[in-house]
């Protein structure tokens with residue numbers, strides 16, 4: 001038998017109408033022996049139909065999704081849908097309140113501990129609840145990201161391949177339906193333990209995406225995520241008759257292959273980028289220079305691209321330490337046919 005989740009909610013997932021409440025994460029500390037972290041949760045339901053699970057604030061310092069999902073909770077009229085929408089607008093609440101990527105409760109990165117552990121640290125317990133209780137209720141899972149404080153991104157919707165041709169085809173169709181300006185398939189293996197892996201393990205459509213970055217709110221990103229959410233409600237049949245946007249009918253399908261498409265800081269210092277987001281770069285070109293203000297007698301060292309590609313991600317903080325990701329590239333999708 002599956003271990004029981006320690007999180008609980010008073011929301012009834014089978015009840016029609018709109019319920020706004022909390023998913024309570026027990027957290028016993030000196031100032032609050034029997035306290036909980038009340039993670040905001042809303043369920044909007046009308047009759048039978050598909051279930052979509054939307055999540056934002058997985059990384060607390062990524063805001064576009066948090067803003068849009070709050071607006072969705074306020075505006076979604078149960079009478080105008082068929083099916084169920086489960087919304088976690090600030091799922092890593094302690095991190096969201098602290099403008100942090102990782103949880104201040106335990107220092108863990110929620111998006112590296114999936115499928116979680118019901119008896120683990122608070123962040124692991126939360127991941128377990130999402131992967132073992134909420135995802136199995138859903139037909140599709142949408143986790144809205146935005147780079148975080150240290151990175152800035154060209155906006156895109158993204159997913160990972162499951163190896164199940166039918167699921168991959170349905171996921172690509174959902175990605176196209178978002179009307180994102182580009183579609184990324186993550187084919188690198190570095191970030192294991194993320195929410196998308198758990199969606200695939202649950203055999204449901206799992207979409208990610210980066211819609212901004214630098215720890216700020218991009219109005220363009222808010223607009224894109226607003227369109228994504230509305231379009232997915234239509235794509236999965238929860239809403240009918242509402243016009244879906246088609247700004248990017250020819251959104252390119254690109255991939256992020258492996259660490260050779262990443263540029264890392266060679267040593268501590270201050271990074272001066274040479275290229276900007278959206279640039280098409282060539283192998284051997286200079287990505288930027290790392291200066292060492294603490295040793296002004298030393299000339300800056302140059303960081304180079306090891307591959308050709310489209311510059312989709314750039315570091316948003318000047319100061320760097322050896323090994324920090326400075327930039328990474330994407331290239332045209334070259335994996336198995338997706339139907």
Ligand SMILES: [Zn+2]
Pocket residue numbers: 058059062145146147148
């Ligand atoms: Zn993120």
